[in-house]
Amino acid sequence: MRRLAVDPYPMPDxxxxxxxxxxxxxxxxxxALLIHDMQNHFVGAFPAGSSPVVELVDNIAALRKLARTLGLPVVFSAEPAGLTPGQRGLAADMWGPGIGDEPDAAAIVARLAPRPxxxxxxxxxxxxFLRGHLGRLLRAKGRDQLIICGLYAHLGVLLTAADAFMQDIxxxxxxDAVADLSAEEHALALRWAARSGMVCTTDGLLRGLLLHREPKNA
Known part of the structure; x- marks a missing residue:
């Protein structure tokens, strides 16, 4: 994959x-919670220690922690390394050959590494959803809501949200738990995502999950 370099920009509030x-x-x-493409190869395009990647990882970690506490299925989607040109298809024309064989390039970033x-x-x-098992997994778990976070907002996040909508999920x-190649593309992706689903903040979603868990007559 052509190596990207993303300039810092403030995470939207x-x-x-x-x-x-x-x-x-x-x-x-x-x-269910979907953590999309939070791999070293993609996250490494962002300047470490700066916005938006600091908030991106912090907020996904908070979502994942509460999801585990409440028993939500936690799902990671990740691009495999070493895809052939046939597997890459037209994506190769836009983004190059994909993740190579560099050590740990395809691994989920250490702080978010999948757990048992x-x-x-x-x-x-x-x-x-495309050419994968996400839809089958959600149906098997009886889940018809999908929390989406990760990379990149105008690509994987937006396309996955649109497909979820088409499947009545x-x-x-x-x-503020997604990021993109620029602030402009981030904002554009969120405007489009709002056409097919809810766009929320990490804090708002966490409060919503906890509120739903509270006893009705407390």
């Missing part, structure tokens, strides 16, 4: 998120 088109509430009994009981799915296209794109 709740005031920068698009207005919701529909009112939906996250339900821990219906939801979590699911790691290979994806050979930006859309995590409610997408929740976490606006």
């Amino acid at each position: 709740r005031t920068a998120l698009p207005a919701p088109q529909v009112a939906r509430r996250i339900d821990p009994l219906r939801a 009981g979590e699911h790691l799915l290979a994806n050979v296209r930006h859309n995590a 409610q997408p929740f794109v976490v606006g």
